[in-house]
Amino acid sequence: MNDGTVVLPWLVIRQDDNGNRYRVGRYATKAEAEKIADSLDEHGNQQLYWVERLIQNGSAR
Numbered sequence: 001m002n003d004g005t006v007v008l009p010w011l012v013i014r015q016d017d018n019g020n021r022y023r024v025g026r027y028a029t030k031a032e033a034e035k036i037a038d039s040l041d042e043h044g045n046q047q048l049y050w051v052e053r054l055i056q057n058g059s060a061r
Contacts, residue, residue, distance in 0.1 A: 012036050037051050
């Protein structure tokens with residue numbers, strides 16, 4: 001992509017103890033997002049972290 005825009009289609013999502021979900025960050029590659037999610041998951045707290053990909057209309061799947 002040469003139009004100067006940065007594409008960050010990979011999201012790291014956190015879910016807390018009450019079921020609330022938050023976007024932790026956006027990343028260019030799945031590997032980068034998984035590395036962040038894994039490092040956050042290692043803290044041993046009760047939150048869940050996972051990776052989702054944005055689809056073209058801006059929603060996650």
